[in-house]
Amino acid sequence: MYKLNFKIILAFLLIFSSTFIFAQKKFTVVLDAGHGGSDHGANRSYPDIGLVEEKNVTLAIVLKLGAMLEKNKDFKVIYTRKIDEYPSLTDRTNIANRSKADLFISVHVNSSPSRSATARGTETFVQGPAQNRENLEVAKQENSVIYLDEKDKETFASYDPSSPESLIALKLQQSKYLENSLIVGSFVEANFEKSGRFSRGVKQENLHILRRSAMPSILIETGFVNNYEDALYLSSEKGQQEVAENIYKAIIDYKKATDRKAGVELITKKPEPQKPVEVPLKNDFRILLMTVPNKYNLNDPELRGLNYILPIKENGIYKYYYGVTNMASVKDINLKTAKDAGFKNAYAVGFMPNQKLVTGYYNIEVYAGKDKLSSNSPILLALKDVERNKSNGIFYYTYGKVYTLEDAVQLQKDLEDKGIKNTVIQKNFK
Ligand SMILES: [Zn+2]
Structure with a gap:
């Protein structure tokens, strides 16, 4: 009798836990194909390849990447554009912020100012820490509410954008995004390198589209349009597919890392032993x-x-x-x-x-x-x-x-x- 009861309880637990797993929120990724419409982005024409335009390459890669993510039930995909049109940079980040996405990925093609075409390879940008102050201003002015997710709202319940505590809250938020952006960025670049590309690494820069995103965000430069090898690779079906796969794998690994630690903000910090409540200082x-x-x-x-x-x-x-x-x-x-x-x-x-x-x-x-x-x-x-x-x-x-x-x-x-x-x-x- 005792054993039977135990089995029933176990069965209930299983049903309950599986329901719980299915009820988990999907991991939302915003995919942003750089440029579009009248904004062609970087471009270069070659006698044998023809015209290579950034807006077409980015869209092709994003659609391939999106299709891979959509096949995976853990993900929800939001596109800033699926056709040849031009949403403004602000429109793009607004789409991302409104959807409360977990990750923002903007795909681009580089070009070097010199015609010598020696610059080549991939690089991934994250928002730089030197711009944090400016970032705080943007957050205060425009997106003060968007910047705080549900969990933060509990922590900082009496949110007042002009109070010093809120500034600290925003500051913490930003360093959290920065750490996570660096992680996913380094996964992307590592995958590019593994597939034989030349990686210029992860860099920090003050870019509008990253500055305004209230979530971990990266901007990937997938190669140089004025480097012949890069241009040939990026305009080919095989190259685009490979780039999309490399980004896809990076997203999967990033999500795994966040799931493992049961919380995005924990992934770069070692699990800390239960800290005693902080005692105020005398001074x-x-x-x-x-x-x-x-x-x-x-x-x-x-x-x-x-x-x-x-x-x-x-x-x-x-x-x-x-x-x-x-x-x-x-x-x-x-x-x-x-x-x-x-x-x-x-x-x-x-x-x-x-x-x-x-x-x-x-x-x-x-x-x-x-x-x-x-x-x-x-x-x-x-x-x-x-x-x-x-x-x-x-x-x-x-x-x-x-x-x-x-x-x-x-x-x-x-x-x-x-x-x-x-x-x-x-x-x-x-
Ligand atoms: Zn671009």
């Missing part, structure tokens, strides 16, 4: 970007697009700090963000919370400039008790007197609410 940490005699405003190019900057003036020198946190993990991310933005010498500085100055005080520098403020300037109309100083031909106007940095930050916020922006916290010693 707050800010990232010191630079120490300079000049005052910069928020949108000045010197600040390289970083937000959440706190300038603190000490002994006539401005120190620019980025972010604030008492979590070690966030501190590390903030530091990396600063370095990626170009502040190579940035480092984290600890601040003891609510520390009272005993030998000095903080005030707010509300204005510094060559011209004296007129008595009906917004600053002087809004604030009483503004102190005025002049040194080296510069007029300085300061306001308030508080003893902790936290109070100074609060005072600065209060002034901002009154419309007085781009102020600096000044630390005074007396």
Whole structure:
């Protein structure tokens, strides 16, 4: 009796698990045949081969690749074009983003500027990390919602595109896409090499079509149209079939890798032992970007697009700090963000919370400039008790007197609410 029950349970389990497997979401691949319609792409005419046009080669390869994927029940294929037409680059990435695809593959044919035709072989591009900042801007402006998939929505439930936490979330997303793009790209290039082609490797570049895709994305240059051997290969049925097979195998291997680890984001990271919950640090940490005699405003190019900057003036020198946190993990991310933005010498500085100055005080520098403020300037109309100083031909106007940095930050916020922006916290010693 006991054994029978066990068999029934086992049978139920089998039915249940197989249902579960069939209910799994298909792996969606967007295939983008480069160029099309009036945009012919790279092309070259040869006496024996005839006219080799990029738009025709890319479409032929994509249709062959798509047919292979469609035969496999694990995949869903979305084409940005199946005929000789020209969807804009934005249309193409919109198709990909709307479909919430798992992988975006754009197929192209290269051409070298020189007519000598020495450049040959394949190369695969992924979005470069140096452009992350720009990428973040695009994400913030246009695709803030698209950028977060279901799982991320749970993690970052209170998503606000302008908050520093969301910036960190976007940043993590991008590095996840980049890692996975590099993996699938290296599979593609390895397969090309195995089939006897010359591989120029995987490269990182700032390409529109990759920049705007909210998923792992690669752009494959399948060969040079102005190299005779490449052109002959790419215009042949056999060559196109082989290229499609190489990409197909790379997609299969990439999916296997993601399935094995049960989550795309885990594939490049070693499985970590259960981490204890992170304990906050005793100090707050800010990232010191630079120490300079000049005052910069928020949108000045010197600040390289970083937000959440706190300038603190000490002994006539401005120190620019980025972010604030008492979590070690966030501190590390903030530091990396600063370095990626170009502040190579940035480092984290600890601040003891609510520390009272005993030998000095903080005030707010509300204005510094060559011209004296007129008595009906917004600053002087809004604030009483503004102190005025002049040194080296510069007029300085300061306001308030508080003893902790936290109070100074609060005072600065209060002034901002009154419309007085781009102020600096000044630390005074007396
Ligand atoms: Zn192209």
